[in-house]
Amino acid sequence: MQRLVTKYAEKLVRHGLCAPGTPIVGGLNDTLTWNRQAPETAALEKVINGLNINSLLFAKPTEPFMRILDFHAARCDSEFVPEDTETRTFLHSIPVCAELDHEVIVPLLKKRKGVVVAGKGIMTFGTVSPEQGFVVFSSIIFSAFVKFFVDYAYLKIKRQTDPEMEALFPVVWEAYRQFLPEQIPSHLTAEVLDSEAKIINAMKPAGQATVDARMVDSFFGNISFRHQDTIYISQTGSSLDELDGCIDACPMDGSTSTGITASSELVAHRNIYLGNPVHSILHGHPKFSVIMSMICDKRECEFRGKCHVKCVEQRFIGDIPIVPGEVGTGPRGLCRTLPPAMEGKRGVVVFGHGVFTVGKESFVDAFDALVDIERMCMENYWELVSGG
16 A cells, blocks of 8 residues: 555646655555555544544645635635536536535545645545545646636636636646646657557557646546557546556457557547547546536537537538537437548547547557647637637
């Protein structure tokens, strides 16, 4: 357990989500183990004792994320509800409390996966592994960030004023620019991937590069490569920066049971391969691509609030289509909406969800497209809110 609590504390720092030495992660086996001792651990132990869990994470995010969380916390009574896909399918809502008080926090964590403690940070938990707390922590940051920038864009579109948002926006915008890496890492191979060993050895650095470029918060996203009639795809619940042993070989005809552990978006990947002369797919959740997908200036629409499944508008960000679609294989699943939109395109944005890009022979062009689409979305967002 000591290894695990240390691992995820360090991973929060490595991803830029927390400052060094700040995360507190506890794990419970026969005894309770902390990655470090801190004044807060006495209160955190009371939280653990009040829940049926095996790990707890408490940490203050870096900027601009903490400022954004405090902004939302100050404007809600007990919770705030972003409208991105991660919130809709995973978080549902984000509760807020004023103090690090177990009597308040325990009831909240019995209903939700995490809680924002105003001015202090985020608390999350795991019932199986500290990884669960890490995933929820990064998801809360992602969803709160997306909500702030979507709300600010609508403020500008509606020509409304909000002095507090106006004052905060340039601060968090610049802080996020500083958060992004100065150079986008890749180190990806362009060699012909004509064997299982070569494919797997190419998928692992492509996943790592996607995380390092901050195109996804590790857990959310997937990657695949088609070789002949087999799709090599990351497993469901796997982290893109930890793909060793987490890649499944799935026949396209479904003739084996390997698809059981594969990404939940295996069918979407398969349908893209069936309709396009491509061999690689990369899926990430870059923040501004998600933000721009959720901004629409159509004031009167019968599907407002149901855009993620019912939008009928043909919308684009530059050359990139935006499509609705739910995770999975239902009647409005992205396995149905995404593949037709991908025909002849380098990528597609799924509303509120993320970006899928494709590559002809390797992951080089899929990765480059993912980064380029996110840059384009940041530029378009700035033009929208600055009047440029």
